[in-house]
Amino acid sequence: MDLSGDRSSKLSKRSIEWLARPGFSRFMYSAVAVLLALLIGAILIGASGYSVKEAYYNLFMGAFGGVYSLATTVVMSTPLLFTGLAVAFAFQCGLFNVGAEGQLYVGALASAVVPLALGGLPPVLRVTMGLLAGAGAGAAFGFVPGYLKAKLGAHEVITTIMLNYVATFLTTFLVKTYFRDPGPVDQTVLLPLGSRLPELISGTRVSLGVIIGVLAVALLNQVIRRSVLGYEIQAVGKNPHAAEYGGVNVSARTIQAMMISGAVAGLAGSAEAMGTLYRFIPYFSPGYGFTGIAVAVIAGESLWAVIPAALLFGALQSGGQSMQLFAGIPMELMTMVQGLVILFVAAPALASMLIKRKSSSEEGGGRA
Amino acid sequence: MENITKRFGNVVANDAVDFDASPGEIHCLLGENGAGKSTLMRILFGLCRADSGFIYVNGEPATISCPRDAIALGIGMVHQHFMLAERLTVAENIIAGSEPRRHGLLDYERARQKIAEVSQRYGLAVNPDAMVEEISVGQQQRVEILKALMRGARVLILDEPTAVLTPPEVDELFSVMRALRASGTTIIFITHKLKETMEISDRVTVLRDGRTVGVEKTSDATSDGLVEMMVGRSLPIHDDHRAPAQDIISLELKDVSVAGRKGSRARLSSVNLAVRRGEILGIAGVDGNGQLELEEVATGLRRPSQGKLIINGQDVTGFDTKRIRDKGVAYIPSDRLKRGMVSPFSLARNSVLGMQHSAHFSTRGVLQEDVVREHAESIVDLYDVRAESIDQPIGSLSGGNQQKLVVGRELTRPHSVVIAAQPTRGLDVGATHYIREQILASRNRGKAVLLISAELDEILELSDRIAVIYEGQIIDVRRAGQYTERELGLLMTGQRNGV
Amino acid sequence: MDIQEVVTEMGRTRGFSAVLGIALILSMMIGISVPGSAAAKPRVAIVFATGGLGDKSFNDSAYDGMKRAEKELGIEFDKVEPQAVAEYETLLTRFAQTRKYELIISIGFDQADALQVVSARFPNQKFAIVDTAVDAPNVASYVYKEAERGFVVGAIAGLMTAKKDDPRIVSGKQIVGVIGGMDIPLIRANVAGYIAGAKYVNPGAEVKYVYVGDWADPAKCKEMANAMLDEGVDVLWLAAGRSGLGGIKAAEERNRYAIGADSDQGYLAPNHILTNGMKLVDRTVYIAINDVLKGQFKSGVNMLGLKERALGYSKSLVPADIISQVDKLASRVVSGDIVVPDEIDKVEPWLKSQGK
Structure with missing residues (x-):
């Protein structure tokens, strides 16, 4: 009994040290993990009878080879930038927002519909209102689990998962019933040019969304590091009892953190609806909200790290496309390689986070 | 034990330590937390192995690589945290691992007889058929001692045995120890409490920073000398210049009750307390008698089910913690790790916990980092917090230094009332002394101090008046001088009669 | 040593050499040369609908058509199964960019938006779309009577x-x-x-x-x-x-x-x-490829019906x-x-x- 206690505290101490180490070695670690995942992926690809050479050549070229590939990597990273940030921000408050997917859907629908109703306004205003609508819808869907957690103690993981269903079905229903574009497909009307996020590099679909994403990271990073709100949110996340002692309104901060997280996830939907698809299509997301969890786990404590983490997944997605297109690797193998990367990069980080959480609640006994 | 060295990573827990104990003596192993006492005894009991050094038992070199080896050599150990199965009876716990058998079956009757025999011999009265979860902590400790004796221990290691006991229980433990000594058992008594060392031991070995700094016969030693050995310096005497107590009530609880969970008794019932400016009101009591509820009610962390909380003449019942604290309440919480600090936060960030929203530290919702850092630096300086930097996480500091920062933070915020709950729990002698001084200094500056402590010494040393809490009720309040230690001890266990 | 420790250790001091080491192994497995462009056979690309292969419907049928064309018309083809509607445009673009495909085929009406955009960007690339119409000079739309x-x-x-x-x-x-x-x-x-x-x-x-x-x-x-x-x-x-x-x-x-x-x-x-x-999508795809190879690519709406054997019935229980x-x-x-x-x-x- 005593021994096991010793071991876990040693382990947790080590992981804290690991997390506390400067960014470079953390980056190094991630690089090792990615390479390791690719190595095992190579074995699997080879064993399945495909050319490893061709597969990885295309993976690399598809992600980084040339302007269009780089642009595609950015395009694929953009929604993950938002969802990753949303999940990472909720982590700061000790909340696990599994509902980014649903928040993204409501955000996307709001952004695909509101600008249409504002035809008379100048484009800048229409786009701004579209973004605000997306953020607002996401925030509303963040408010619900936040409120349930703060007032009734309902665990946010469960409520957010359930709200994901509500969001996807609700948006589908609304599209079919109120906002349907006449034609064979369930989708909203195509947004006119003045209601779209401008394309930064023509012909690539790299939109203003990515800039907004980076700005959102910068802004929330400042909120966390500099503001009283951020201080209190972090205090609630790291030790709610101490936060309460420090005069923090734990319920209010919980709700606010969840709303901010939801708003950011909603913006992921806005960026997709206004910058990529130019409309809302039911079930358009291939799980951006869930991949965002992986992004946030890799990013760990640092919000800035969301940017490279999102780029990593964007690159895998974009390179994976080429791998499929030109090396004939079936989608399943490609997804498996991506899964390996998540496993290797994220699993230890997740494990150490869990251990840390456990140890901080048990710390009392261990210390002399 | 000769030349024992043990390293954990970069930390040397034991550095060429020599230690010996003779048959039939109570040998005190004295030292601050982290001095290496427990490590040394864990080596002796086979819970960890020394990197180098030798162990001799009865003059023979011995290899002890696991507790079983130690038990075979007649060494027994009672840990600070008991290792008993709660859902089994006392007898079952004692025989577990060495069950007497007859025809391959458990011979429960014979086990009971043996237990009765041994417990009678040393005055260790326990009921062998009671469930462990039903008996008191003191009795559980006896079960542990019995367990060791039944396995033939001739050397008994007691790791901080008094930490969990009430004063009367301590007295009983000491008489058991004397009886054991009389029968020739060697007792190694690990402690950091001087008074107990002076009272019970025959010889004392003092450890500091993993080294033996002295071995003395207790009869030749003085308290001050031992403290100097433990701490490495002498401690100053408390400054006693004080502002005269005034008859102005700063903190008052009127008829405060806190309901228990459904069906159980109230946590606090009809508590009336008044703390005046310039006085320390000590709340004495055995842990778990409503102290936690008292501190939480007084700081707004918990709402009383009945009664009023009045601070500086204003009824603040039902206010949240922020508003109550803003009325000028400094609060040193009993559970430092849970309440008093955010472990992963830096010292700097912890230094403003509870004041993050004040106009001094933030403007328009933005924390003024320079001001915060300056504040942290000044606490670190003023309150002697040993840290590499104010940017390191507070969780990486020792308990004593964490507590100094907490105390410093609370006593530097604008306040008129201090609520200090278990302010020195788990701290070493140096830090304890320092923090007690700060509390006295605060009183001397005219603050009203509510001191809640399970350490009777602390209550006696600091309080101007003492209230005794038992089962959620204040059962007695007097001026400090009007109690004897024995009286207090009895009151704390609810025995009003005979006082 | 648990895995975390191993990786942590690597991350700390030996991080750089670990990266180099693994990279070396990888590069040996991959080889350094770039795959050379292969045969002179005509190439065709196909972007399936989001349901992916195994849908027992359009995608599977289209795939059958591609395989038949490969055998009978002597083409080579690349295929891709998109996971999201948002991917269509990128996938079509990536195929088009290579300039090595005689024809790029889109399956399903939800690709219309993306094809409209991409076909305008690559006016010299021929596209075909099945089951819906896209109005562009380089897109042949195959719809059914x-x-x-x-x-x-x-x-x-x-x-x-x-x-x-x-x-x-x-x-x-x-x-x-x-x-x-x-x-x-x-x-x-x-x-x-x-x-x-x-x-x-x-x-x-x-x-x-x-x-x-x-x-x-x-x-x-x-x-x-x-x-x-x-x-x-x-x-x-x-x-x-x-x-x-x-x-x-x-x-x-x-x-x-x-x-x-x-x-x-x-x-x-x-x-x-x-x-x-x-709807015999396999037949449709085959027709589309055949048209291109014979120089009979025709942009605009191509109506297919019983005559082209692109529609029909199954004998089943009849x-x-x-x-x-x-x-x-x-x-x-x-x-x-x-x-x-x-x-x-x-x-x-x-x-x-x-x-x-």
Whole structure:
């Protein structure tokens, strides 16, 4: 009994040290993990009878080879930038927002519909209102689990998962019933040019969304590091009892953190609806909200790290496309390689986070 | 034990330590937390192995690589945290691992007889058929001692045995120890409490920073000398210049009750307390008698089910913690790790916990980092917090230094009332002394101090008046001088009669 | 040492050498050379619909067509299964960028947006899209004469409902039905063909039709199917996408005949799927490739029907005598002798003009 206690505290101490180490070695670690995942992926690809050479050549070229590939990597990273940030921000408050997917859907629908109703306004205003609508819808869907957690103690993981269903079905229903574009497909009307996020590099679909994403990271990073709100949110996340002692309104901060997280996830939907698809299509997301969890786990404590983490997944997605297109690797193998990367990069980080959480609640006994 | 060295990573827990104990003596192993006492005894009991050094038992070199080896050599150990199965009876716990058998079956009757025999011999009265979860902590400790004796221990290691006991229980433990000594058992008594060392031991070995700094016969030693050995310096005497107590009530609880969970008794019932400016009101009591509820009610962390909380003449019942604290309440919480600090936060960030929203530290919702850092630096300086930097996480500091920062933070915020709950729990002698001084200094500056402590010494040393809490009720309040230690001890266990 | 420790350790001091080491192993496995461009065979690319391969429908059928073209027309092809609608544009672009494909094929109507954009960006690349129309000078749209398929299965239904000795023809009222996915021109053309076919072969037959209003609501479709069966419908065609599954289920439960749509849905209810109104995407894809290779690429709308064998029916449970009657009828459509009306309003006048 005593021994096991010793071991876990040693382990947790080590992981804290690991997390506390400067960014470079953390980056190094991630690089090792990615390479390791690719190595095992190579074995699997080879064993399945495909050319490893061709597969990885295309993976690399598809992600980084040339302007269009780089642009595609950015395009694929953009929604993950938002969802990753949303999940990472909720982590700061000790909340696990599994509902980014649903928040993204409501955000996307709001952004695909509101600008249409504002035809008379100048484009800048229409786009701004579209973004605000997306953020607002996401925030509303963040408010619900936040409120349930703060007032009734309902665990946010469960409520957010359930709200994901509500969001996807609700948006589908609304599209079919109120906002349907006449034609064979369930989708909203195509947004006119003045209601779209401008394309930064023509012909690539790299939109203003990515800039907004980076700005959102910068802004929330400042909120966390500099503001009283951020201080209190972090205090609630790291030790709610101490936060309460420090005069923090734990319920209010919980709700606010969840709303901010939801708003950011909603913006992921806005960026997709206004910058990529130019409309809302039911079930358009291939799980951006869930991949965002992986992004946030890799990013760990640092919000800035969301940017490279999102780029990593964007690159895998974009390179994976080429791998499929030109090396004939079936989608399943490609997804498996991506899964390996998540496993290797994220699993230890997740494990150490869990251990840390456990140890901080048990710390009392261990210390002399 | 000769030349024992043990390293954990970069930390040397034991550095060429020599230690010996003779048959039939109570040998005190004295030292601050982290001095290496427990490590040394864990080596002796086979819970960890020394990197180098030798162990001799009865003059023979011995290899002890696991507790079983130690038990075979007649060494027994009672840990600070008991290792008993709660859902089994006392007898079952004692025989577990060495069950007497007859025809391959458990011979429960014979086990009971043996237990009765041994417990009678040393005055260790326990009921062998009671469930462990039903008996008191003191009795559980006896079960542990019995367990060791039944396995033939001739050397008994007691790791901080008094930490969990009430004063009367301590007295009983000491008489058991004397009886054991009389029968020739060697007792190694690990402690950091001087008074107990002076009272019970025959010889004392003092450890500091993993080294033996002295071995003395207790009869030749003085308290001050031992403290100097433990701490490495002498401690100053408390400054006693004080502002005269005034008859102005700063903190008052009127008829405060806190309901228990459904069906159980109230946590606090009809508590009336008044703390005046310039006085320390000590709340004495055995842990778990409503102290936690008292501190939480007084700081707004918990709402009383009945009664009023009045601070500086204003009824603040039902206010949240922020508003109550803003009325000028400094609060040193009993559970430092849970309440008093955010472990992963830096010292700097912890230094403003509870004041993050004040106009001094933030403007328009933005924390003024320079001001915060300056504040942290000044606490670190003023309150002697040993840290590499104010940017390191507070969780990486020792308990004593964490507590100094907490105390410093609370006593530097604008306040008129201090609520200090278990302010020195788990701290070493140096830090304890320092923090007690700060509390006295605060009183001397005219603050009203509510001191809640399970350490009777602390209550006696600091309080101007003492209230005794038992089962959620204040059962007695007097001026400090009007109690004897024995009286207090009895009151704390609810025995009003005979006082 | 646990894994975390290993990796942590690597991350700390040996991070750089670890990266180099693994990179070295990887590069040995991969080799350093760049794959050279291969054969001079004509290349074709195909972007499937989001359902992916294994859908037992459009994608699988299109894949069959590609494989046939590979064998018979001597092409090579690359394929991709998108996971999200948002990917279409990138995938089409990536294929187009290489400039090595004679033709890039889009499967399914939800690729129209993306193809509109990409085809404009690559005016020298030829594209084809199946089952919807994209108006661009370099896109050949392959759509179907929906009414012809309705006509064939309608004729089968009309003949079947008159077979009083069949155990699944229970009502004896000679009523057949069709449930459409949505009330849109494409589905209305199917319904019109179906009515025309049933009444052409069996003037006494009655035809009922409704629309689900949703491509993916099997429950609602099942409800509607049950209502129809209650009224005595013996044979029911489900032209309603995924919603149709509910109708097939209803027919199976009530022991009536159902007719599948698009692909062979016999596996869903082997004893109750009478036939299927097929869109032969494999054939369509083959035609599209063949057109390009022969220099007959034609932008704009290319209508395919029974004549091109891009529409048809499956023999499934259809009795031999009905097969021979229907095949005769079909050949008259192919020859142009019969022109099937594609609007419901035009069915009655058309029947009259045919002397029925």
